[in-house]
Amino acid sequence: MRNPVAKKVTQIEPSGIRKFFDIVSEMQDAISLGVGEPDFDTPWSVREEGIYSLERGRTFYTANAGLKELRIEIGNYISRKYDLHYDAVHEIMVTVGGSEAIDLALRAMVDPGDEVLIPQPSYVSYLPCAVMADAKPVIINLKEENEFKLTRKELEESITDKTKILVLPFPNNPTGGIMTKEELEELVPVIIEHDLYVISDEIYAELTYKGRHVSIASLPGMHDRTVTINGFSKAFAMTGWRLGYAIAPKMIMDQMIKLHQFAIMCAPTNSQFAAVEALKNCDDEVAKMVEAYDQRRRFLIDALRGMGLECFEPFGAFYVFPSIKKFGLSSDEFASRLLREEKLAVVPGTAFGDCGEGFLRISYAYSLTDLKKGLERLQRFINKLQTE
Structure with a gap:
């Protein structure tokens, strides 16, 4: 056979x-x-909203990109928390966890042979998702003496004429390392000079214990070069609800939604109603x-x-x-x-x-x-x- x-x-x-x-x-x-x-x-109010949505018979498909009400609340949330400003209708989508968003972003953005820079140690899904998208993963080995942060020198030394994507996994799983605004600003000129795009996995953004989390997408020149991944699992203790979201320029988002449309259809409806409550009232x-x-x-x-x-x-x-x-x-x-x-x-x-x-x-x-x-x-x- x-x-x-x-x-x-x-x-x-x-x-x-x-x-x-x-x-x-x-x-x-x-x-x-x-x-x-x-x-x-x-949080109880989130669970209650999920239960209430089922009691009301809200068991239908939502739009492929997610409930419009939820996308608007995500837009409000990222604006007040991280100074990110995107069109909720065309540049935000709801996914089945952050992991689906990572997979969609890579498949929507790379062609066979494109190189994806993956700093390690980092979350286990980046490399296999790049492989399944027919990209070539290129590992950047981070160093303990730098607290496992990505330095400008390490980034520059890893770029070739085939590099297209940089995965930026901070706050980091497994090290707990973060990158400050000043450290991110060091990377931006290199990213722009080499015409790279960034997939910034910020699922742990709320779990920052020194200062305030800074998203690289909020820095000058990076709004249109960044796909930001986030979700509800960690900050809101909603792992089993399987709900994440992606934020990206419309050109990229249109293609991510297309893939999501054929593979998933939409994220769980009652989870989406519950997430609206989480964003509005659970700070x-x-x-x-x-x-x-x-x-x-x-x-x-x-x-x-x-x-x-x-x-x-x-x-x-x-x-x-x-x-x-x-x-x-x-x-x-x-x-x-x-x-x-x-x-x-x-x-x-x-x-x-x-x-x-x-x-x-x-x-x-x-x-x-x-x-x-x-x-x-x-x-x-x-x-x-x-x-x-």
Whole structure:
């Protein structure tokens, strides 16, 4: 028989994150500090609106781009939060999570052989989405001494005459790193000089603990060069509602909507009605969650450093990225033994790119009680390694 599956798909490695959590799900008394999912409930008023929409029979298709009311509220939200000004009708679309928006943007913008610059460590979907769009992913290995931020020099050295897209993943998953306005401004002249476009994944924008998040799309010259990805999963604790959005110039957005139209049709209707409520009335709830994350962040950093682990201070998302190089184990070996011997799951840094070797991703999207229990197990494991 002819091979029924596409070669480019078989060559994509499965997510390095899932292996550990498939084991955890079947391991009694295991603790996970690895999943990037808020431990908070979706705000009650948002849940209530979702329930109400079902009770009212709002179970119809929406427009392909999403409820007009929701797109208008997204436009209002990004204007007051991030100084982004786009046409809600023609330049904003609602997607099934931020991941769909990433996939749509790449497929709408690249031709076979176009190069896509992907700074790593970073979210696991960028590289396979680029491959599935028939682009050539080009990895930029970020450095610990720069707090895993993208520098102008690193960007310049990675550009060729085939480069078309730069993925900008800040605030960063897995490192928690952010880029300030001044650091983004360093990149803009290079992007414009080489006529590049940017896909800026800002799903963690609200989870910024130092200053205010700055979107590169708000900087001079970048409005028409940027596709901004965001959504409701992280800031509003709405992971299971599967709702994201993309913001882009009309020329790009028209093609993204076309792909979305044929592949998805529209995002879940009751989720969209619930999201309107989230944007209108949940700033206070989000602020409380951010305050709690920040408390956990500071606690976790202090605890890890107290164990002798080197860890730069992350100011975004809900992850820390400590170094375990001193123990002489690979990231995968360390994480596998930690899970097997202490029943504690964290994610090896290599799940997010080869330059993540020697690091772990630990999430603080967990209660302080769970963090303390997990850290006790980590300390026992480190003590054991130091006596071997």
